[in-house]
Amino acid sequence: MPQIPMAAEPILAIKNMSITFTSPDEADVEAVRQVDLTLTAGKTLALVGESGCGKSVTARAILRLLDKSALLPSGEILFNHGQGTVDIARLKPDSLAMRSIRGAEISMIFQEPMTSLSPVHTIGDQIDEVIVLHEGVSPKKARERTVHLLDQVGISGARERANAYPFELSGGLRQRAMIAMALACTPKLLIADEPTTALDVTTQAQILDLLRQLQDDFGMAMLFITHDLGVVAEIADEVAVMYLGDVVEQGDVYEVFRSPQHPYTQALMNSVPHLRRKADRQRLSPIKGTVPSPKDRPAGCAFTSRCPYVFEPCAGTRPAPTEVGAGHLARCHLLARTKMEALA
Amino acid sequence: MVGFIVRRFIAMLLTLLAVSIVAFAIIQLPPGDFLTSYIAQLASTGDQVDPRVIENLRAQYGLGEPFYVQYWKWITGVVQGNFGHSFEWKRPVWELIWGRIGNSILLEGLAVIVMWFVALPIGIYAAVRKYSLGDYLSTILGFIGLAVPNFLFALILMYLAYTWFGTTLGGLFSPEFEMARWSLPRVWDFLSHAWAPVLVLATAGTAELIRILRANLLDEMKKPYVVTARAKGLPEWKVILKYPVRLALNPLISTIGWLLPALVSGSVIVSVVMNLPTAGPMLLRSLTTQDMYLAGAIILLLSVLTVIGTLISDILLALIDPRIRYGAR
Structure with a gap:
C-alpha cells in the first residue's frame, strides 16, 4: 500500500x-x-x-x-x-x-x-x-x-x-x-x-x-x-465520499475502492455498472429510498434512513471517524463497534 | 460588419417604402379630402366658392385621381425633397415642419440622454442591493413615475413653478429669441425653458428603464460567468460592471429604436399642455383638417426616425455583442 x-x-x-x-x-x-x-x-x-x-x-x-x-x-x-x-x-x-x-x-x-x-x-x-x-x-x-x-x-x-x-x-x-x-x-x-x-x-x-x-x-x-x-x-490519489453534508469515508483511492467500509460507499460501489457478457450480467443494486432533505436529516448518522445495517445509536449519535487503515477513515457506528469488540 | 450595416441599410430603405405607402393610404382613408372640409368650412361662414376654383384646385393637386397616381406624384416629390404644399397653411410643408421636427428631436434626444443617465446607476444599485432601502425607494419612485400621466406631471410642475417662483413654464424660447439665429444666449434661453419638458418627458421612461435594467441584471447576476469573474479575484464592483451589466444592457439597447418615435408621438399632449413648438401638436391638427401632405410628411418622418433608431440599435447591438455580429454572417 x-x-x-x-x-x-x-x-x-x-x-x-x-x-x-x-x-x-x-x-x-x-x-x-x-x-x-x-x-x-x-x-x-x-x-x-x-x-x-x-x-x-x-x-x-x-x-x-x-x-x-x-x-x-x-x-x-x-x-x-x-x-x-x-x-x-x-x-x-x-x-x-x-x-x-x-x-x-x-x-x-x-x-x-x-x-x-x-x-x-x-x-x-x-x-x-x-x-x-x-x-x-x-x-x-x-x-x-x-x-x-x-x-x-x-x-x-x-x-x-x-x-x-x-x-x-x-x-x-x-x-x-x-x-x-x-x-x-x-x-x-x-x-x-x-x-x-x-x-x-x-x-x-x-x-x-x-x-x-x-x-x-x-x-x-x-x-x-x-x-x-x-x-x-x-x-x-485520495478520495472523500460525501453524503448529505457529511464526509462519511475518506482515504487513499485504492484503499477505499478495494475495501469500502462505510455502508454508503459500499452501496455506491455496487451501483456502478460493469461490462460483462450477457449471461453473467447482474441487475444493478440501487440504494433504496431517496436522499432526504437536509432539514429532515437525523441528528446522528445522515445515512440512517437508507442504511441496511441500521441499529440503535445510528439515529441519535453522530459517529466519530474510525481509522480502518492507514489514513483511511470512515464514520460509522458499525465500524466503531467492531473495533471496540476487537480491542475488548 | 460593413456587410451587416449595408444589408441593414437596404432593408431600411425597403421598409421606408412600404411605410410610405401605408401612411399615404391611411391618410386617404377618411371620406372626402381637404377641399371638402375647406368648402364646408367656408359654407358655414356664409361664403360661396366658385365651383370652377374648386375644380382648378382639385386638378392642381390631383385630388380626383386614383390612389396610385396621387401616391406616385407625392413620393417622387418627396424623393426630390419636395414634400408638397400644406393646404391649410398655404406654405411648403418642409418649411413648416423642419423647425418643429428639429425641436422635437432635440427635446426628445435630451430626454433620452437624461433617462439613461438617471436610470443606469439607479437600476444597477437597485439590483445589486436588492431589497435594501434604496431599492424600495427607487421602486416606489419608479412606479409613481410610471403611473402619473406625463401631462398631469407637466401641469403640476407648471402650477408649482408659478405659485412658488412666479415663473411660467411653457414654450421653448422667450419671445425675443423665438425667431433668432442660434447663438450662445439663445442656447441658454433654450436650456432655461427646456429643462421642464425634458424632465417631464424623461420621468416615465426613466422609471421603465430602471425596472427593466433591475430585472435583467438580477437575471444575469445568477449566471455562472459571474462566479467565474469573482473567482478570478476581481473586486465586486468591477465584476458587476464588466460582466452582468454589459449583458443586461442588450435588451435595453435593442429598444432605443422604438424610443425615438414613441417619445415624439407620446409627447403630443405634453406639448399641447406646455405649449411646445414640436411636431406632435402639428400632426394632430393636420390630421383633423385632412391637410394630407403635411400629415403625410410628419408620419413619414416619424417612421424614418423609427427606422433610423432601429438601425442605430442594430449597429450598437452588433458592436457590444459578438454573438450578433458573427451570427449575422
Whole structure:
C-alpha cells in the first residue's frame, strides 16, 4: 500500500467546517456538517457524492464564493501560502486578502464551460484579465502569457484562438480555455468543480489527461469534485465520499475502492455498472429510498434512513471517524463497534 | 460588419417604402379630402366658392385621381425633397415642419440622454442591493413615475413653478429669441425653458428603464460567468460592471429604436399642455383638417426616425455583442 509522505506540508487543511444557509422566513439549513479535508501539493483529492450532498458548496466555501446567506459557523480553512497560514474562514469574502488569494493562489474551474465564460468577451481577454490583475503586467505581456497558456492546454493556433469568443469554440476547447485561465497565475491549489460532467466521454478523457499532465508540470494540489466514480479512479490519489453534508469515508483511492467500509460507499460501489457478457450480467443494486432533505436529516448518522445495517445509536449519535487503515477513515457506528469488540 | 450595416441599410430603405405607402393610404382613408372640409368650412361662414376654383384646385393637386397616381406624384416629390404644399397653411410643408421636427428631436434626444443617465446607476444599485432601502425607494419612485400621466406631471410642475417662483413654464424660447439665429444666449434661453419638458418627458421612461435594467441584471447576476469573474479575484464592483451589466444592457439597447418615435408621438399632449413648438401638436391638427401632405410628411418622418433608431440599435447591438455580429454572417 502506497504511503502518503507525511513530510509534505499540506497546502490547505479544512478542519471541522460546517456551512449553514440562512433564510429570513425559514429555519436555517445546515448544508455541510463537518468536513475535514487535507490537500497536499502535487496530489489530487476527489470529493464524491450525489447531487446536493454539499460537495460544490464545500468547494465554493474555500474561495468564499457562496451567497451572503451562507455562513461558516464553525471550523477553519487553513491555507498555507508559503509565508505562513491564513484562515480563509475568517476572511471577509470581498476583502483584499481574499481577493488576492482568488485566481492567484487558489483557482477554480467550473462545470459548464459555456455559461461559465462570459459570452461577450474573447477568451484571450478573460485570461489576460487575471494576469493583469494579479501580476500587474502590461496587457501586451499578459497576452503573450495567455497565448503560451492556451498552447500549453493543447489549443492549436493559440494566437488566433485567443481572439475567439466562447461560442465559437467546442465544449472541450472551452474547458481547456477555462483551465488555462485557472492556471494563469500558477496557483497552489486548483479546485475543479465537475469539470468534465458537461462534456462527452472522449473529450472527458482528454481533459482528465490534460489535468493530470498539468498537475505534473505545475505541481499544484487539486480538489476534484465529481459524482462519477470512474473519473475518481482515473484521476484521484485520495478520495472523500460525501453524503448529505457529511464526509462519511475518506482515504487513499485504492484503499477505499478495494475495501469500502462505510455502508454508503459500499452501496455506491455496487451501483456502478460493469461490462460483462450477457449471461453473467447482474441487475444493478440501487440504494433504496431517496436522499432526504437536509432539514429532515437525523441528528446522528445522515445515512440512517437508507442504511441496511441500521441499529440503535445510528439515529441519535453522530459517529466519530474510525481509522480502518492507514489514513483511511470512515464514520460509522458499525465500524466503531467492531473495533471496540476487537480491542475488548 | 460593413456587410451587416449595408444589408441593414437596404432593408431600411425597403421598409421606408412600404411605410410610405401605408401612411399615404391611411391618410386617404377618411371620406372626402381637404377641399371638402375647406368648402364646408367656408359654407358655414356664409361664403360661396366658385365651383370652377374648386375644380382648378382639385386638378392642381390631383385630388380626383386614383390612389396610385396621387401616391406616385407625392413620393417622387418627396424623393426630390419636395414634400408638397400644406393646404391649410398655404406654405411648403418642409418649411413648416423642419423647425418643429428639429425641436422635437432635440427635446426628445435630451430626454433620452437624461433617462439613461438617471436610470443606469439607479437600476444597477437597485439590483445589486436588492431589497435594501434604496431599492424600495427607487421602486416606489419608479412606479409613481410610471403611473402619473406625463401631462398631469407637466401641469403640476407648471402650477408649482408659478405659485412658488412666479415663473411660467411653457414654450421653448422667450419671445425675443423665438425667431433668432442660434447663438450662445439663445442656447441658454433654450436650456432655461427646456429643462421642464425634458424632465417631464424623461420621468416615465426613466422609471421603465430602471425596472427593466433591475430585472435583467438580477437575471444575469445568477449566471455562472459571474462566479467565474469573482473567482478570478476581481473586486465586486468591477465584476458587476464588466460582466452582468454589459449583458443586461442588450435588451435595453435593442429598444432605443422604438424610443425615438414613441417619445415624439407620446409627447403630443405634453406639448399641447406646455405649449411646445414640436411636431406632435402639428400632426394632430393636420390630421383633423385632412391637410394630407403635411400629415403625410410628419408620419413619414416619424417612421424614418423609427427606422433610423432601429438601425442605430442594430449597429450598437452588433458592436457590444459578438454573438450578433458573427451570427449575422
